[in-house]
Amino acid sequence: MRIVAKMATGGPVEVLLVPLIAILASALLFAGFVALAGVNPLEVYALMYKGAFGTWFSLQNTLQRAAPLLLTALCTALPAQMGMVIIGAEGALVMGGLVAVAAGLPLVGMGAPVFLTQLVMALAGMIAGGLFVALAGALRHWRGVNETIASLLLSYIAIAVMNQMVEGPMRDPASLNKPSTGAIGDVYMIGTIPGMDVHWGLVFGLIFCVLTWLLMFHTSFGFAARIVGGNARTAKLVGLPVGFLVLAVTFLGGAAAGLAGMVEVAAVQGRANASLVAGYGTGGILVAFLARQNPIAVIPVAVLLGGIAASGGLLQRRLDLPDATVLVLQGILFVVLLASEMLYGRLAVPRLSLASFLRLRPQRS
């Protein structure tokens, strides 16, 4: 697959201009759509702005919703650097959450120090999610199984396993009408960022994005991985350990989603249950593609989509638009952005190297 190889082209102006054109085009299409539904598009956009960024509450709402997307997007974006399309972030998140609880509860029972427990939970979640996605990577590399479909099927299976565990062996008998594992308790929850009503998952996500961006674009490891993504045969010819690279990168992607699962447990739910399946994995796929699989570009895109999600409720309540309005907008955005790929190299703009631009400073969009 050639997704990554294609991204190397295009100058810095193009890199900003093309998505801008695509976003504008999507906005116009969506405006037409809501107008057909009998709603004034300007009113829709005004509300969306209010709901996403217009007040301090809205902004926090947006950042909160962006937090899990930062992590789940990496589950797609990192393997994509190697030319793999992984869509199993939902399963990795669920596995991460479940295993984090399994690792945390005994420590909580022993009264272990809070920080240690949280650290163990985070590591357990990352390892679980990482192994889960690495499995799809391994199947791809050693058995030639298509990783897109394998990761999706694995995701369904992971959700079934989680349900079975939560209602069977791991069920807390006291969780009566909503079967759940035992709760880790308020003391062990990771809480919110000081001064904000946003949990620490946001910071974890930002750190993960920056670190993996550095790893993929500023180390020889990342360079080697991207060579595999460009052309696996060449990579083998020059003696790169392709199998190791595949496992390592898919593991990293899965670890990000697994950490998102741990955050869901340790910052939101306090326990593992069916609420872990909340569509963050699917949202992450969208973010990754819109960010053109670049870990640093994931940050603004996740905030944008977090904002769309945050404003969805307001559209329902004020304009009586259905909840699926947000889905429609996301769908349009996704399709148009992919179609806009064709514009790269075709706009009459000065061209510099994308790579050199990205290395100088974080992308702004």
Place this chain on the structure above:
Amino acid sequence: MTSSAINRRSLLKGATAFGIGGALSSGLRFGTARAATLTIGFIYVGPRDDYGYNQSHAEGAAAVKKMAGVKVVEEEKVPETIDVEKTMESMINLDGASLLFPTSFGYYDPHILKLAPKYKDVTFLHCGGLWKEGGPANVGSYFGYIDEAQYLSGIVAAYTSKTKKMGFVAAKPIPQVLRNINSFTLGARSVDPTITTQVIFTGDWSMPVKEAEATNSLADQGIDVITCHVDSPKVLVETAETRGMFVCGYHASQAALAPKGYLTGAEWNWEKVYTDYVTMIQKGEKVPNMLRGGLKEGIVKRSAYGAPVSDEARKHADSVYDKFMAGDFVIYKGPIKSNTGKMVIDSGVSQGQTDIALESMDYLVEGVVGSTS
């Protein structure tokens, strides 16, 4: 391109349907306008016209909308994650809501418990009956003993069944569901102790294909009366009607979907509960932290009898209904054995509806075919 034209038509049709509520909230008013009108937020976990759980609540909200001096805002398909916290806060901060009805069971812990101390002047009324002594003062929890209506359904089912085998399609083996299965079975077995109820758990609250498959499997096993505890009984009721089974409804009335086979059903009566609550708040009365009740308190009701229900069945069910209304009927009166042969309620012990022991039910009574895990 005929199809796109038709789509647009249905789209516009939809838009007008939604427009009914939209008139209330047009314009961009922000900030808190709590003085004259009471702003009330309703939050649903699924689509609000699902012929089931969410619809029953939305019908309650519709009744509240008709009251004077209120403004209602609604949001559907809100998952039991941080989303619901943000939805509640958004209703409070951006819509000025001072009364919230988060209607899904899973919204309570941790989400409502987290927000209630933060917004002390907002009243949270949660459906599920989870409030405990020492809980936040501005939180109320309510739930209905809908199994009373299930018991009545069981009686009617027993009279109507020819094979003496009942079917029950349920989502998950949780206490609320088990209680409904058990009450239905006890009702049926009060008429004929040879009756059995076969249970199928689908694993989740809304799984249309699985529910249809379960209904068909039950029909193949000679079961001729079926009922359910899933979020949207529409598919089950329609499939049962196609298979020529009798069916007892749940959550809301599905009588229109099965004109031949619909017997009766266990329904919520949130219209009454919600309008009562709002009246209380408008009058400035203190809202109780815990509100529970069954048929007598008007929190649940039953569907009107369908054509196949015999006079004998009606008479029997009505006599028990009268006892419920008088408040002197106990479903869980020992001796009751579980289907594994264990004595779960000893002879001479009587667990009334408010008995806390029933809240953590983990057994299926004798006569139910199925297991709790």
Place this chain on the structure above:
Amino acid sequence: MATPEAIGWVGVPLAVIAGAIRVSTPFLFVSLGECLTERSGRINLGLEGTLVMGAMSGYGVAWLSGSLWLGVLAAGVVGSLFGLLHGVLCSLPKVNDIALGIALMMLGTGLAFFLGKPLIQPAVENLPSINFGWWSDIPQVQEALKINPLFIVGIILAPAMMWAFRNTRWGLIVRMVGDSADAARAMGYNANTVRVLATVAGGFLAGIGGSFLSLYYPGSWNEGLSSGQGITAVALVIFARWNPLYCLYASLLFGGAGALGPALQAVGVTQGYYLFNAAPYILTLIIMVASSSSRRRLAGAPAELSVTR
């Protein structure tokens, strides 16, 4: 009212067979459609969205027009429009078919949920079925053999497609384009045009598959209607080795596997229903792992197909 006798454990294989007949049709249509598309060298992962769109529009049109078969046709037309969108956008330079498929999955689902809101309540009659069980006295068998015409169409379509791939000019062109766009160009055929047409036809079939869900089984429109049948059917094509006849067998297998969980519970096997529900996914994965190899391309795989490279 029929009062069938209980048939106990015999009910399990019967339910699996009946389930295979009832549940397999959407799998069959989507997988045949996808098979056609993939044979031309493109993969359309968006058929899940097409399926849901088909289910919604079929139900809506049937409700508004009062004609069930018009609903089925409309579902097909909507499906082919989605196919057209996928086909045309993929023909643009640098547009990736896998990614676009995922995007169309989201768009299709979103549009269907949005437009389908007013359709959750109305009850529309179901498509008729033909009774092939007249010879049996057992009501369960009679019931199992009430067969929807769409299923029969699917059963005929599978070998017909197989035959067409081998023996007709169009079949050969599709396969040639799928195996080598350059060779096709040399012969004077435009690969993109062929692929667009194959994707449109595939979308048509997937749309029809969706209408089966809403108009026959389970037979009403709601947002939980498809639990990933569309995407599973796409996976199914791979282990059916791009062979329409194997698609038929695989679809039947899937339908049967889906009926296993409830059927086992109906006779008293009550443990582990989540795992039984996941059986179709586990099955697909196992077969995919068993039948793939890292060294050679999958037998029967179109060489131009991105998923097999």
